[in-house]
Amino acid sequence: MPSGRRPNIIYIMSDDHASHAMSCYGSVVNETPNMDRIAEEGVRLDNCFCTNAICTPSRAAVLTGKYAHQNGVRVFNDMDQRQMTAPKLLQQAGYQTAIFGKWHLGHGGIHNPQGFDRWCVLPGQGLYHDPEFYDQSDEKTVIPGYATDIITDMSLEWMDGRDEERPFFLMTHHKAPHRPWDPDEKHMDMFLDEIPEPPTLWDDYENRATAAKIAEMRIGRDFRERDVKYPRPEGLSDDDYKRWCYQRYMQDYLRCVQSVDDNIGRMLDYLDESGLAENTVIVYTSDQGFFLGDHGWYDKRFMYEESLRMPFVVRYPEEINPGQANDDIILNVDFAPLFLDYAGLETPRQMQGRSFRDCLRGEAPDDWRDSFYYRYYVHLDGGHNVFAHYGVRTDRYKLIYYYRNDPGPREWELFDLQTDPMEMCSVYNDPAYADVVAELKAELLRLRSEVGDQDDPF
Ligand code: CA
Numbered sequence: 312m313p314s315g316r317r318p319n320i321i322y323i324m325s326d327d328h329a330s331h332a333m334s335c336y337g338s339v340v341n342e343t344p345n346m347d348r349i350a351e352e353g354v355r356l357d358n359c360f361c362t363n364a365i366c367t368p369s370r371a372a373v374l375t376g377k378y379a380h381q382n383g384v385r386v387f388n389d390m391d392q393r394q395m396t397a398p399k400l401l402q403q404a405g406y407q408t409a410i411f412g413k414w415h416l417g418h419g420g421i422h423n424p425q426g427f428d429r430w431c432v433l434p435g436q437g438l439y440h441d442p443e444f445y446d447q448s449d450e451k452t453v454i455p456g457y458a459t460d461i462i463t464d465m466s467l468e469w470m471d472g473r474d475e476e477r478p479f480f481l482m483t484h485h486k487a488p489h490r491p492w493d494p495d496e497k498h499m500d501m502f503l504d505e506i507p508e509p510p511t512l513w514d515d516y517e518n519r520a521t522a523a524k525i526a527e528m529r530i531g532r533d534f535r536e537r538d539v540k541y542p543r544p545e546g547l548s549d550d551d552y553k554r555w556c557y558q559r560y561m562q563d564y565l566r567c568v569q570s571v572d573d574n575i576g577r578m579l580d581y582l583d584e585s586g587l588a589e590n591t592v593i594v595y596t597s598d599q600g601f602f603l604g605d606h607g608w609y610d611k612r613f614m615y616e617e618s619l620r621m622p623f624v625v626r627y628p629e630e631i632n633p634g635q636a637n638d639d640i641i642l643n644v645d646f647a648p649l650f651l652d653y654a655g656l657e658t659p660r661q662m663q664g665r666s667f668r669d670c671l672r673g674e675a676p677d678d679w680r681d682s683f684y685y686r687y688y689v690h691l692d693g694g695h696n697v698f699a700h701y702g703v704r705t706d707r708y709k710l711i712y713y714y715r716n717d718p719g720p721r722e723w724e725l726f727d728l729q730t731d732p733m734e735m736c737s738v739y740n741d742p743a744y745a746d747v748v749a750e751l752k753a754e755l756l757r758l759r760s761e762v763g764d765q766d767d768p769f
Contacts, residue, residue: 360619391422614711707727
């Protein structure tokens with residue numbers, strides 16, 4: 312029964328964790344019992360997407376509820392924290408607020424976290440082992456241990472020392488499982504059996520725009536020794552080296568995920584032991600998805616499903632019935648409005664997302680979106696040579712426009728996700744889809760106008 316109290320909100324976000332490495336999303340490569348527990352006791356979102364599949368922009372979208380062209384974080388640039396964010400509004404409304412772990416939105420002055428009573432974050436990407444942190448005293452401190460454990464320790468200590476009379480908003484931002492995938496030693500004996508290869512590991516990039524073929528994020532060819540931790544074994548063919556790299560990559564990636572799952576278990580235990588479970592909204596998500604050998608790749612950036620999708624599970628026993636799956640289209644710009652809604656606050660006009668609180672109760676409003684706009688900007692900027700692109704996705708189709716092909720022509724791709732869920736064959740030039748192309752181009756124009764993004768028209 313609702314208590315009428317404003318709930319506490321715990322937002323746990325990891326970095327580059329694809330939903331197909333979570334057992335509640337059907338993973339065939341690992342088990343994540345604690346993440347699954349949130350889904351089993353709450354809701355799993357099956358159509359949650361980022362609006363720009365890269366770390367820093369996704370973080371800015373989550374804080375501001377705005378698209379990249381509005382919050383100013385299109386690529387890896389620092390974020391001007393003077394703009395309105397959900398933590399600031401929650402703090403003003405009497406919430407105790409804190410963030411621990413990965414920030415990656417800049418260091419110093421207007422780039423330091425704002426709207427938090429307490430913050431302690433990693434500089435830049437941070438380290439997995441014995442990481443350095445800095446906080447509002449601006450002193451850097453090396454903390455011995457493993458980053459995922461330390462970030463959880465900080466979160467638990469802060470919750471333990473809070474004012475019990477006021478609700479809290481906590482952002483626990485893990486570095487894991489971001490490259491270079493350094494596991495905790497205690498997990499090194501896991502995932503030693505052969506890990507299944509994804510069906511598209513040997514994608515030849517035919518039947519699509521040139522963007523996929525040109526991208527430099529291939530398992531094997533584009534790995535560094537630092538990524539796989541060992542020199543290339545002698546005598547392996549290129550194909551066998553690719554197979555070997557896939558195993559090495561996934562072993563370490565999944566070990567890093569294992570630590571995140573273990574530590575979510577610690578957070579859930581704490582909520583149980585402290586009597587907070589009923590009146591606390593707890594979310595687990597990641598800043599975007601990731602290619603786990605899919606299309607022969609690691610990394611993200613593309614509007615393809617594996618990187619576009621965000622895992623998102625949430626539990627709030629006072630309001631959400633357990634064991635649900637939801638397929639409404641939810642975006643990362645919707646997170647800030649959701650947090651504010653739970654705190655009883657209206658979504659400010661400048662936020663572009665929309666609270667999906669009713670969707671989580673299984674009562675999506677009749678006018679809920681059935682398409683969305685995506686845009687990736689990074690290119691020739693350490694961007695794995697992924698052409699900048701934007702596009703529209705509906706429940707069935709995805710139209711992508713690669714507008715910054717250098718060298719090369721501007722190109723389109725259309726995928727019919729019903730007949731080609733793995734996105735192996737663009738049907739953009741298939742006459743049977745001419746009407747679909749026309750409809751989606753009109754929808755893309757409408758969405759670009761709606762979100763106010765008019766640069767680089769097609
Ligand atoms: Ca990321």
